Amino acid sequence: MNESFEQFLTRTNQSQKPISAWLSALLFLSVFFILQMSYDACRGSDFEHFILGDLTVTPTAALIKLLTPAVQVKALGNQLIAPGGGITVLKGCEGTEIMFMLVAAFAAVVMPWRRRLSGLGFGILLVFCLNQIRLVTLFYVYRSEPSLFNLLHGTVAPIVLILCVGLYALYWIGDGRESNLSNAPTVR
Numbered sequence: 001m002n003e004s005f006e007q008f009l010t011r012t013n014q015s016q017k018p019i020s021a022w023l024s025a026l027l028f029l030s031v032f033f034i035l036q037m038s039y040d041a042c043r044g045s046d047f048e049h050f051i052l053g054d055l056t057v058t059p060t061a062a063l064i065k066l067l068t069p070a071v072q073v074k075a076l077g078n079q080l081i082a083p084g085g086g087i088t089v090l091k092g093c094e095g096t097e098i099m100f101m102l103v104a105a106f107a108a109v110v111m112p113w114r115r116r117l118s119g120l121g122f123g124i125l126l127v128f129c130l131n132q133i134r135l136v137t138l139f140y141v142y143r144s145e146p147s148l149f150n151l152l153h154g155t156v157a158p159i160v161l162i163l164c165v166g167l168y169a170l171y172w173i174g175d176g177r178e179s180n181l182s183n184a185p186t187v188r
Contacts, residue, residue: 095131
């Protein structure tokens with residue numbers, strides 16, 4: 001097969017037929033369920049400690065040190081420890097559920113693979129950054145207004161995260177559908 005790179009891109013970026021809403025919903029739920037159950041199976045493992053400690057708490061501590069070095073925060077496993085109070089980041093607070101929802105949403109729609117991968121890459125980066133902002137905010141709120149912590153942690157912050165990531169996914173997926181429609185042949 002002597003196919004040029006341009007021919008390959010043209011062949012792989014052809015518009016595809018959308019899948020039904022029921023199949024899309026089933027695919028979304030299946031992918032989310034598989035990812036969630038797989039991560040739940042890692043409970044207590046080195047992988048979970050890596051996600052909670054190294055990928056979540058350590059960057060949060062670095063960000064707090066950058067913003068307020070006088071706080072003297074330290075990352076210790078899944079804890080942000082500082083004189084005057086700190087927080088413990090438990091499973092579920094690291095943002096994986098939101099990432100799993102994003103992956104499931106991108107899996108449940110038809111779009112070119114390059115667009116899907118770039119959307120997922122930017123989306124996962126968005127989830128990570130939003131979750132870091134959430135954790136930093138929770139750290140400061142716990143230290144200054146502990147009475148607001150539960151409301152912010154359990155209600156406000158999750159809703160804001162879901163809305164932001166949902167809007168991002170709708171925009172990215174919607175924009176992808178528009179580009180699929182523009183690639184479709186015109187009928188006169």
